[in-house]
Amino acid sequence: MKKPLLTLALLAASLASFAQKPATAATAPAATAATDAYTTMMTAAVAELMSTGDPAVLRASAAKMERAATVKPQDWLPRYYQAYALLIHTFQSKEDGDAKDKTLDQAEAALAQARKLAGADESELLVLQAYIHQARLSISPMLRSMKYSGMVNEAVEKAIQLNPTNPRAYLVKANNIYYTPAMFGGGAEVAKPIFLQAKTHYATFKPASRLSPSWGERQVAGRLKNYETAAVK
Amino acid sequence: MALAAAHIWASLPCPAMKRLLLLPLLLLTFASFAQTTLRGTVRDAGGQALPGVNVFVRGTFDGASTDSLGRFRFETTAPAGAYVVQASLLGFIMAEKPLTLPAPPAPLSFVLKGEPHALGSVVITAGAFEASDEHRSAALTTRDIQTTAGALADVAAAFNTLPGTTRVGEDGLLFVRGGAASETKVYLDGMLVQNPFNPTVAAVPARGRFSPSLFKGTVFSTGGYSALYGQALSGVLLLNSTDLAPETQTGLSATSVFLGASRTKRWARTSLAVSADYTNLASYTKLLPQNVRWDQAPRGVASSVSLQHRTGQAGMLKVYGTWTGQQLQIGQPSPEPAGMQTVGLRGANAYLNTTFRGPLRRGWSLQSGVALSRDDQRLRPDSVRLRTLEQALLGRVVLINDSVHTRFNLKIGAEGLVQQVSQTVQPNAASPLRFRPEFGEQRLAGFVESDFQLSDRLAGRVGGRSEYSALLGGWNAAPRLALAYQTTANSSLSAAYGHFYQTPDNSLLLAAAPRLRFERARHAVLTYQYTHNGRLLQLEGYHKTYSQLTRFDGQQPRNPQAFDNGGSGYARGLDLLWRDRTSVKNLEYYVSYGFLDTKRQFRQDPVLAVPTFAARHNVSVVTKYWVPGLHTLVGATYSYGSPRRYHDLNQPEAGYNQGRLPAFQELSLNASYLTKLFGQFTVVHLALNNVLAQPNVFGYRYAQRPDAATGQRNRVAITPTAPRMVFLGVFVSINKKNPASVNERPE
Numbered sequence: 010m011k012k013p014l015l016t017l018a019l020l021a022a023s024l025a026s027f028a029q030k031p032a033t034a035a036t037a038p039a040a041t042a043a044t045d046a047y048t049t050m051m052t053a054a055v056a057e058l059m060s061t062g063d064p065a066v067l068r069a070s071a072a073k074m075e076r077a078a079t080v081k082p083q084d085w086l087p088r089y090y091q092a093y094a095l096l097i098h099t100f101q102s103k104e105d106g107d108a109k110d111k112t113l114d115q116a117e118a119a120l121a122q123a124r125k126l127a128g129a130d131e132s133e134l135l136v137l138q139a140y141i142h143q144a145r146l147s148i149s150p151m152l153r154s155m156k157y158s159g160m161v162n163e164a165v166e167k168a169i170q171l172n173p174t175n176p177r178a179y180l181v182k183a184n185n186i187y188y189t190p191a192m193f194g195g196g197a198e199v200a201k202p203i204f205l206q207a208k209t210h211y212a213t214f215k216p217a218s219r220l221s222p223s224w225g226e227r228q229v230a231g232r233l234k235n236y237e238t239a240a241v242k
Numbered sequence: 243m244a245l246a247a248a249h250i251w252a253s254l255p256c257p258a259m260k261r262l263l264l265l266p267l268l269l270l271t272f273a274s275f276a277q278t279t280l281r282g283t284v285r286d287a288g289g290q291a292l293p294g295v296n297v298f299v300r301g302t303f304d305g306a307s308t309d310s311l312g313r314f315r316f317e318t319t320a321p322a323g324a325y326v327v328q329a330s331l332l333g334f335i336m337a338e339k340p341l342t343l344p345a346p347p348a349p350l351s352f353v354l355k356g357e358p359h360a361l362g363s364v365v366i367t368a369g370a371f372e373a374s375d376e377h378r379s380a381a382l383t384t385r386d387i388q389t390t391a392g393a394l395a396d397v398a399a400a401f402n403t404l405p406g407t408t409r410v411g412e413d414g415l416l417f418v419r420g421g422a423a424s425e426t427k428v429y430l431d432g433m434l435v436q437n438p439f440n441p442t443v444a445a446v447p448a449r450g451r452f453s454p455s456l457f458k459g460t461v462f463s464t465g466g467y468s469a470l471y472g473q474a475l476s477g478v479l480l481l482n483s484t485d486l487a488p489e490t491q492t493g494l495s496a497t498s499v500f501l502g503a504s505r506t507k508r509w510a511r512t513s514l515a516v517s518a519d520y521t522n523l524a525s526y527t528k529l530l531p532q533n534v535r536w537d538q539a540p541r542g543v544a545s546s547v548s549l550q551h552r553t554g555q556a557g558m559l560k561v562y563g564t565w566t567g568q569q570l571q572i573g574q575p576s577p578e579p580a581g582m583q584t585v586g587l588r589g590a591n592a593y594l595n596t597t598f599r600g601p602l603r604r605g606w607s608l609q610s611g612v613a614l615s616r617d618d619q620r621l622r623p624d625s626v627r628l629r630t631l632e633q634a635l636l637g638r639v640v641l642i643n644d645s646v647h648t649r650f651n652l653k654i655g656a657e658g659l660v661q662q663v664s665q666t667v668q669p670n671a672a673s674p675l676r677f678r679p680e681f682g683e684q685r686l687a688g689f690v691e692s693d694f695q696l697s698d699r700l701a702g703r704v705g706g707r708s709e710y711s712a713l714l715g716g717w718n719a720a721p722r723l724a725l726a727y728q729t730t731a732n733s734s735l736s737a738a739y740g741h742f743y744q745t746p747d748n749s750l751l752l753a754a755a756p757r758l759r760f761e762r763a764r765h766a767v768l769t770y771q772y773t774h775n776g777r778l779l780q781l782e783g784y785h786k787t788y789s790q791l792t793r794f795d796g797q798q799p800r801n802p803q804a805f806d807n808g809g810s811g812y813a814r815g816l817d818l819l820w821r822d823r824t825s826v827k828n829l830e831y832y833v834s835y836g837f838l839d840t841k842r843q844f845r846q847d848p849v850l851a852v853p854t855f856a857a858r859h860n861v862s863v864v865t866k867y868w869v870p871g872l873h874t875l876v877g878a879t880y881s882y883g884s885p886r887r888y889h890d891l892n893q894p895e896a897g898y899n900q901g902r903l904p905a906f907q908e909l910s911l912n913a914s915y916l917t918k919l920f921g922q923f924t925v926v927h928l929a930l931n932n933v934l935a936q937p938n939v940f941g942y943r944y945a946q947r948p949d950a951a952t953g954q955r956n957r958v959a960i961t962p963t964a965p966r967m968v969f970l971g972v973f974v975s976i977n978k979k980n981p982a983s984v985n986e987r988p989e
Contacts, residue, residue: 050303072296072307079300079328105775106824115332151828151868152383159488190873193923
């Protein structure tokens with residue numbers, strides 16, 4: 010028991026002495042260095058978030074985005090991705106409806122914080138809001154579809170109005186239609202042209218910056234591929 | 243319809259690029275900074291480990307979430323200097339600790355305190371059942387009211403399946419915990435409704451005037467309600483109408499008993515809806531066997547207009563107007579030698595309700611309204627002619643301040659009523675003799691209420707209400723108190739106590755207004771509620787005492803001197819509700835049981851007795867099952883009521899109200915099939931009430947005089963108007979969803 014403790018203490022001591030050096034050596038302008046580090050860290054964090062479907066990683070990702078928001082409180086993107094991570098968590102986790110609703114409450118709180126920040130992309134925020142409505146709906150489709158299907162539609166239409174080339178708006182819209190029963194005017198066939206529209210817009214889409222929202226293209230491709238395989242059968 | 247697979251996360255083009263991005267990051271950290279390991283634990287104020295807490299060095303990405311034992315451990319590469327370590331979790335006040343890097347590796351321990359809960363986070367459940375889509379703790383959803391088998395989309399009938407009510411089949415109204423129907427009042431958007439039910443004759447159940455589709459939420463309170471509501475001794479039904487209609491659409495309905503059309507138009511800040519229904523049961527009553535003779539089957543016209551307009555950010559102006567006219571003539575079995583008695587009815591009702599809510603300055607907001615109503619009823623029991631005309635004007639203002647303090651809010655309000663009721667009684671149509679009793683009432687009410695939060699787990703509501711009646715020449719003061727304690731995350735205990743006053747019924751005021759006083763009740767309610775993952779258990783015990791109830795000598799119902807307020811009574815019991823939405827896929831059901839022990843002396847009761855409208859045991863089982871393959875929702879409701887009392891005139895020695903009716907039983911089924919008709923969304927609805935044709939008896943009519951031969955009075959049973967009720971309807975909504983986009987050129 011004593012031995013590892015001693016090693017740990019030694020290790021800590023050596024690290025501490027090592028840590029002091031760069032502090033005095035750092036001469037680069039602090040501001041730009043911080044921004045660069047922030048962008049680098051955010052890029053890695055976004056990459057990690059976008060490449061996982063593991064609920065535990067998604068939770069950790071949301072926590073990391075919350076930390077990022079304290080590094081650069083005026084940036085809307087950490088709050089946006091925090092909401093996104095929590096939202097995707099509810100689709101991937103096996104929790105019960107009440108727990109998912111709570112997570113979505115947290116996602117909406119983060120989204121509300123993003124909305125307050127200057128420079129936030131209103132169209133992207135609306136798409137995420139629509140996606141959150143869709144998540145609420147899917148917790149209890151029988152009870153909630155009447156209410157939330159309309160809310161998804163309203164948010165998505167507003168997002169398209171603000172930015173007619175936002176491919177994610179078409180993706181969420183198409184998903185909403187895809188999962189609406191045919192007799193209510195939904196279904197796979199009605200959704201297909203919207204998925205195609207999304208695909209067209211993804212082809213010409215250029216994110217405003219390296220960190221700006223750019224997710225969803227693979228989902229559209231996957232959906233359209235399913236149509237092909239269904240047609241072959 | 244699961245969306246679980248909907249997310250296929252987007253990603254960076256390839257993993258190689260990801261590695262490229264990470265490489266400079268790693269180089270950067272190793273080149274310039276060293277690592278310090280930070281570790282420790284986070285607990286709540288009670289010493290329990292808190293999982294999921296985000297612990298990090300503020301201003302850096304370095305941090306971790308606590309594990310199930312509240313432990314965290316992470317490396318920071320921040321350069322030497324002064325930092326703050328932050329521990330945050332939603333619902334807790336964030337904790338901070340200063341940190342100087344390089345730091346000694348001492349564990350950090352955090353204690354997080356719960357946030358003072360926002361007002362309303364602990365819900366008072368005592369006495370109230372809510373039907374809402376917005377609150378997760380609600381017992382029912384708004385759709386439940388429309389789909390409960392046996393209720394035929396009638397709000398009161400749907401709530402009659404909840405514990406605390408007795409099914410009184412001959413009446414159709416809400417009888418709450420030993421209270422008469424007139425002791426439960428209906429409020430529409432905060433405004434007391436004078437005549438919420440369509441008029442009817444004895445032994446034909448009444449239906450509510452308002453369609454359940456008008457409301458976004460309904461609260462049915464069986465006791466201990468807030469000081470905002472008065473004039474109800476036993477219960478209140480609070481109806482909250484929807485705000486802006488979601489979309490423009492046209493509705494058409496064709497059913498076995500009525501035809502209807504509606505049109506809703508939605509603009510950006512305004513919506514307008516008009517509707518008209520024509521009801522005629524003539525062919526229906528000819529097709530299906532009836533227990534009564536219809537000289538004129540019920541027929542009527544109902545029309546409504548509603549306007550919603552959003553003013554500013556949070557203001558809402560609503561106007562709702564409805565006009566209904568109806569008539570019928572029924573021949574019912576009679577104990578007299580004629581064998582039949584006939585009653586005719588003509589009714590006309592107009593109602594206009596205008597409400598406004600909106601923010602004022604300094605945290606205050608306003609809820610106000612004006613309502614006008616006119617109700618004209620002409621009854622013709624055999625040769626008697628009876629006309630009752632009631633006109634009322636009601637105004638209400640409530641000022642609410644939610645920001646007086648973080649731990650309590652304040653509501654102050656006033657209500658005024660001007661009412662004129664007149665009656666013309668002609669005992670024999672052949673004779674010109676007429677009586678014209680009438681009365682006019684001016685009533686003023688003021689109330690104050692505050693919701694407060696004493697701790698994270700303890701909340702309450704305290705209030706008082708005072709009313710002055712010019713007609714009764716008196717005033718009353720009613721204190722109300724409710725407390726709720728959150729026992730666990732999923733369960734709570736609530737209690738409510740209050741005094742409740744009510745002006746006696748119109749019929750009593752017409753007979754003896756100047757002699758009467760306010761009737762009074764006291765409620766004490768204790769409730770336990772457990773709700774988790776779509777399951778709800780509610781257990782409620784109550785004790786009520788009634789005093790100053792109006793009574794009169796049954797021998798002289800027209801003599802004002804025979805009336806006084808010396809009646810009294812009590813009611814106590816236990817209500818149980820179990821609801822489950824999740825255990826079986828696509829099945830929802832609830833079971834309600836109410837035990838009621840009550841006695842009272844009121845109206846013509848000569849002694850304290852069990853009232854005829856109270857059943858000791860009431861059970862309802864309501865089920866709904868969605869068959870996805872058939873696009874059909876099927877429902878079944880079974881109701882049981884233990885034997886109710888009646889007064890057996892042939893056995894006066896047994897005592898008053900000692901007769902026992904057979905137990906009440908009813909099984910009702912319904913099915914809603916969702917489909918498309920001419921490309922438009924359509925619901926086909928079939929409902930069968932009392933499928934088994936259970937011969938329920940609601941009471942007896944006795945002959946005026948004993949039979950000369952036997953010395954016994956002849957009697958006939960009061961039964962439902964038909965053995966079964968069948969309803970078939972087709973409802974089409976024409977909705978041009980996704981109309982041509984204005985941004986695209988039409989082809």
